Amino acid sequence: MTVTVETAVDAGDVGEPDGVGAPAVLDPAAAERQELIERWAERHGIDAARRLAEAEDLADAVAAEITPDNTVDTYTKSWRVWTRFCAVTELPEREGSRGALVAFVTWMLREGQQNGKGYAPSSASTHLAAAVVGLRRRGVKISGDDQAAARAALEGLAVKLLQNGERRGRGQAVGADLDGLRAIARACPDTLTGDRDKALTLTGFHYASRSQDPAGLLTGDVTLHPRGLVVAVLTGKTKHSVRNAKIAYATDPEICPVRAWIAYRARLAAEADPRWKRSDAPAFVGIDRWGHVTGGMGPDSVTRAIKRISQRAGVPVHWTGHSLRIGLASVGRQKGKDGIAIADQGGWARHSRSMLGYMQREDGWDDNASAGLA
Known part of the structure; x- marks a missing residue:
């Protein structure tokens, strides 16, 4: 950085013809930065220009660090x-x-x-x-x-x-629903993998998870509360999506996310190496066909797991890693939940366009603006 600033303000170098003392050819972005530094040096002096240039480098580093x-x-x-x-x-x-x-x-x-x-x-x-x-x-x-x-x-x-009648793309993923959750809960085998699958699906639905959210959770990020669970979601891309999502006990024990989490963690502690129950261990672990823990789940493995779990349960349209997120918005709206409450739980900005898009109209009849007007 010192060489850059001094080169920019040294009149003996800037004006020389091509040769040993000529400045290097810079790409457009670097040339623009160099020109900016020169203006700072003329206006504020070399030392101030150097500090401003270092601040620009810091800004670049911060931008790189916060970009997902x-x-x-x-x-x-x-x-x-x-x-x-x-x-x-x-x-x-x-x-x-x-x-x-x-x-x-x-x-x-x-x-x-x-x-x-x-x-x-x-x-x-x-x-x-x-x-x-x-x-x-x-x-x-x-x-x-x-x-x-x-x-x-x-x-x-x-x-x-x-x-012209041409629709491209996969379209919006199908949203999870309560019937699908019940089918999944019943289809999960009585194994460590089955308990993991049930907890992954039921908790993910209740805090509108993206695939990277359960993959990024540590055991210590999920805490028990007298009324349920508090899930610290730290993998979000915005200030809204980084949140403490509260998940209450469900009235229906078959699809209760809190009971599913407790059962999964108890079984993991009983059947796996003690290191997997530490607070800094992954909350959701990969498990091979023999029931051995292989490490933490990544976003891709979560997506594959959700698809496999829904397929095993016979859900008509297989779910994707985004189905749980869509499901909370659409089912929450069907149940009359306030839009702001849905946004806060799922980590959307209030009145988010994407959230409103997820509030799916299932068939266009029951939730129809013109129904019953006359």
Whole structure:
């Protein structure tokens, strides 16, 4: 950092022709940072410019630390889509003009996938947003108007697809429901794995878990309370999703999440190595076919487990890792729960658009705005 600042303000280096003393060629983002440091040095002096530059480095480090891993993965994948688009169309990678962005979304919907098929509009929207982030990180200036033009093109083309009867993507995952929970509880075998499966499903439904939530829980994050459980969810991406979710004893003991948790932990303590009951051990563990604990569950293993558990129970449409989260919102609304209470329990922002989308209308008849008006 010291060399960068001093180089930026040393007049003997900046003005030299190409050769030994010439400044190195920087990429756009680094060049922009260098120019900023030079302005600071002229305005405030070298020492202040150095401290401001160090503060910028700290800001970059904080941004990297608070960005979830799955968001980083999305940025990486979407940048590959952008570079593939640029290679096909022979457009420069580091230009984000209105025309380039509109061409990008058009290409994605028509042929953007590796197999030559078009992306679903939701996937194209994700790739557009992440590609813009990637361009800006590389020093490319993209105006809000140009980005808005690309988004408008995407939305208009998505409407055209619907008008032509073409629906892409998997659609929203099916939501968990009480009948499904009962079927799952009855289908869980009387084994450590069965008790784990029941506790994973029943507790996850009651705090609207994502796959990464139970995977990130430690034993100490789940505490017993006279009225039930308190689950400290620390894996959320927002200030709303990091929460202490309270889960009460259920009236129906067959699908009571608190009783299921207690039974699972008691069996784990009795049948597994004592280290798995420590407060810093994973709350939900992987178990092999012989009943041996293999370690903590990851998000992917939770997703696979939910699918397998619902399949074993004969649930008509197999659940995914997101079914429990959708289920709390939709069943909670059916039972007349307040929207704010649902949001707080599930870690949504109050009046969240995604939460409102999860409050599914099961068949469009019982929950119909026009029913009974006349």
